[in-house]
Amino acid sequence: MLVPKADFDGSFTFYYDETNNLRKFYVREIDFNYSFTANFVLGGLVYEGTQPDIKPLFDKLNLQKNIKEVKLKHIARGEFIDCLKSGKLNLFLEYLFGNNLYIHYSSLNILYWSIVDIVDSAIVNSEVAMQLKPSFWNYLKNDIYKLAKLEIESVIELFYNFEYPNIKKKSVLKFIEELIWIFDKYIETEEFPFGLECLRQILKEVTKHESLPFIMDEEDHILINNFSQFYLRPIYLFKNSSHIFDNEVEISEILSDYKIIDDDKEIKNYSFVDSQSNLLIQASDIFVGLMGKLANYINTNSREKIANDFASFSDKQLKNIDSLLDLIDKSHNKNVAFLHSIDSYEELTKMNLIREIRNRNYA
Structure with a gap:
């Protein structure tokens, strides 16, 4: 069996939509401005070569004629496990799987992205930690993420009081002290057998420097200023491809400020279109909407709850999850x-x- 490879040099046509595009993510006095269990997902459909005709798919969905722009809500409603009850969703997933179409996505856990700079800031100030492998750094990031979910109210209070991610130099030691206080009671638990103790020791080294470089000199309380880097990423990585985005005025204006140069040539490989007149953009909306709901389901349920849910799924729900996994695998095998x-x-x-x-189930 061939091992899937990453092909950045091929010529593909990408269509995009996004879900949970919250513009900014910031901390307020008692909460965040958006659900911290959400993932920002940018993605959609992609093909190689001749553009496939997906009008037959929309005809099969047999939707009301007065719908000007098809979205996920028109074929599946509710939370993720409710969406899996939809027969129209299965038509959609199986059509994509059976034709010359693939899916692509960039999925960002906004809480994880907002807190991992704490670990990175500690590591760069620790000679011992810098000798460890990145996989161990990610282990520490995972533990602080799990801790944040368990102690979200305390974390919000900490972030707000210290104007995170703009910790002032005079407040670094106090910030570390209060952060350690939050996770101190978890250090010897089975849930955190090793990582939090390591992180505590690394943070103690930081006190010698009074510096947390990646969470200083930023804007008070603004955890994510915008998501433009996730729009830029595929544009410069897949420079030989075409990238077609749903009209997003704010993103269009941000991207227009960048000039992407490769071998002294400017890359102009993206455009914005009106989704109402483009079925591939509408299909992208359906897919990323589903992926956003899947991410929220995963982020808000334990492994035990997920296993119990799947044990009680109907045949239709199981068929839909299998179709989704098949489509993801097909796309992964085409291009990691x-x-x-x-x-x-x-x-x-x-x-x-x-x-x-x-x-x-198939064993």
């Missing part, structure tokens, strides 16, 4: 680079659990 996630081990392993459950 189509799929991109920034997330914790905690949540990524839950996706692996879903695969294991379904694989056992």
